[in-house]
Amino acid sequence: MSLISILWNFAIEKLDQDKLGADPAHSIKRMHEGEREHEPWPPELIERFLNEARPSLRWAVKLALYTGQRRSDLVKVKWSQFWRDDKGRYWIDVCQQKTGAALSIPCHKELRMELESMPRVADTILIGDRGGPLEADSLSAAVRKQLRAIGVKGYVIHGLRKNAAVELINAGCSDPQVMAITGHKTADMVAHYSKKRDQRELASAAMEKWEQSGKPKNVAGK
Secondary structure (H helix, E strand, O other), rough: OOOHHHHHHHHHHHOOOOOOOOOOOOOOOOOOOOOOOOOOOOHHHHHHHHHHHHHHHHHHHHHHHOOOOOHHHOOOOOOHHEEEOOOEEEEEEOOOOOOEEEEEEEEOOHHHHHHHOOOOOOOEEOOOEEEEOOOOOHHHHEEEEEEHHOOOOOOOOOOHHHHHHHHHHHHHOOOHHHHHOOOOOOHHHHHHHHHHHHHHHHHHHHHHHHHHOOOOOOOOOO
């Protein structure tokens, strides 16, 4: 559409082709209006996906959810990057492709149990259908296909990165603590993720604090 408009205007302005008339692409509605924001997955969708997806996709979703990393980084994580320190704590080392940041992420207990039950058939934790390395685009396509199979549209695997940030925020983590896991360089995106917190949970916590604070001072009691 853009190319047609450029050529059309060039023909009229530079080649004096006035008889061409109006640009035919001008009134055509664009299919994409800017980049769509990836939404976090609802808890019920995560549960359903984990229950119905094949094991390799379940592993991918849990790795995304409990590390908060991008798909391009998830497919590169090797088994050698999943390790235990001398204090018995489990970690996953990640080098982010987009930022170059090297992160050591504490392994969530749910993810650790999943990893310990998985077969190690390749160097990387996530594998393709044939048992080899998995590409980021292939991972996105497989997740999208599974979502369509259960009748769900509008969610992608990158949304789970936002889920991780929101869960950390809901748990009371500070901005630097969230950033230490997700790898964000500034607190601006963390503040943006804060807006995705569940309104009912926030309201419930607020009311609980209010009730615990005692009787309102500006209300006369009997």
